[in-house]
Amino acid sequence: MALEFILAVEGSMRVRLVILAVVVVLGGALVGSPAVAAPGTAPPSFTIFAASDLAFAFREMIPRFEQAAGVKVTLVLGSTGNLAKQIEHGAPADVFFAANQTFVDDLLAKGAVIAETRALYAQGRIVLATARTAGPRLTALTQLRDPRIRRVAIANPAHAPYGRAAEEALRSAGIWDAVKPKLVYGENIRQALQFMESGAAEAGILALSIASAPAVDWVPIDPAMHGRLDQAVAVVRRSPRPELGVAFIQFVNGPEGRAIMKRYGFLLPGEF
Structure with missing residues (x-):
C-alpha cells in the first residue's frame, strides 16, 4: 500500500x-x-x-x-x-x-x-526592503540612518533565524547602535513584511523569498555580512x-x- x-x-x-x-x-x-x-x-x-x-x-x-x-x-x-x-x-x-x-x-x-x-x-537570503509609499528607496544598509526612515522591521532575533541574520548584517555594517532604536520586531519574517505593507515601517530586512510582495522594493544584502x-x-x-x-x-x-x-x-x- x-x-x-x-x-x-x-x-x-x-x-x-x-x-x-x-x-x-x-x-x-x-x-x-x-x-x-x-x-x-x-x-x-x-x-x-x-x-x-x-x-x-x-x-x-x-x-x-x-x-x-x-x-x-x-x-x-x-x-x-x-x-x-x-x-x-x-x-x-x-x-x-x-x-x-x-x-x-x-x-x-x-x-x-x-x-x-x-x-x-x-x-535563504536576506534583502534590504523599502516600502513603496515610504519615499526614499534604499540601496545600502547605511541608508537606514536616514531620518526619514523612522521604523525598520525585522523578525525577532531571539527566535527567528532571519531576524538574527538581520542583526548580524546591521552589526557588520557598523550601524546596529544607530538603527536599533528604530527597530520594530515581527514575531516572524512574514509579520515583518506585514509591518511594511501596513505602513508601520518604512523599511525592513526581509527574506528574499517573500520580498516579491507588491508593497516593497528591495536590494540584496551581501551574504558575507551574516551567518549562512x-x-x-x-x-x-x-x-x-x-x-x-x-x-x-x-x-x-x-x-x-x-x-x-x-x-x-x-x-x-x-x-x-
Whole structure:
C-alpha cells in the first residue's frame, strides 16, 4: 500500500526506492502505510510546521502535492524558534521545515525528530526592503540612518533565524547602535513584511523569498555580512504517519518542488 501511495505522488522508481529505504531504516515507525482514500472517505492528512519565509513557496507547492498525492495538508507558519518549542512540548506536527539547521539539530539531540529524515532543502537570503509609499528607496544598509526612515522591521532575533541574520548584517555594517532604536520586531519574517505593507515601517530586512510582495522594493544584502541560512527539515518522531512527511520532503527536493523554491529565490541543495 505504501508503494501504491508513492506511485500516486510521482510514479517514479526513484521515489519508491526512497520510501523503501525509509521503511528499512525506521522499521516499526511506519505503522499504517498511507493509501489513496476510498470514495466517500476523508483523505489521509498531516500537518507541516514551516518557517514563515516559506509562506509564498509552500502555498504554491502544497496544493500541487495534495492533488498528486491524494492527501490533505495543514500548514502552520511561524518563527523557527517558536515552532521548535511547540514541537518539543508536544504540538501535533508531522514534519518541521526550519529556517536554519540549528533548531532541527537541537530537536534531534532531544529525540524529538527522526534522524534518518533530516535533510537540507534550501539556503535563504536576506534583502534590504523599502516600502513603496515610504519615499526614499534604499540601496545600502547605511541608508537606514536616514531620518526619514523612522521604523525598520525585522523578525525577532531571539527566535527567528532571519531576524538574527538581520542583526548580524546591521552589526557588520557598523550601524546596529544607530538603527536599533528604530527597530520594530515581527514575531516572524512574514509579520515583518506585514509591518511594511501596513505602513508601520518604512523599511525592513526581509527574506528574499517573500520580498516579491507588491508593497516593497528591495536590494540584496551581501551574504558575507551574516551567518549562512542553511535550512533543514526532519519528520517529527511522534508523527502517526511519518511516511507522509517523508513523501513531502521528497516532493520539495524533487524537480517540481525545486523549481518552485528556485522561483522564490532560494539556493538549493547542490548549489551551496
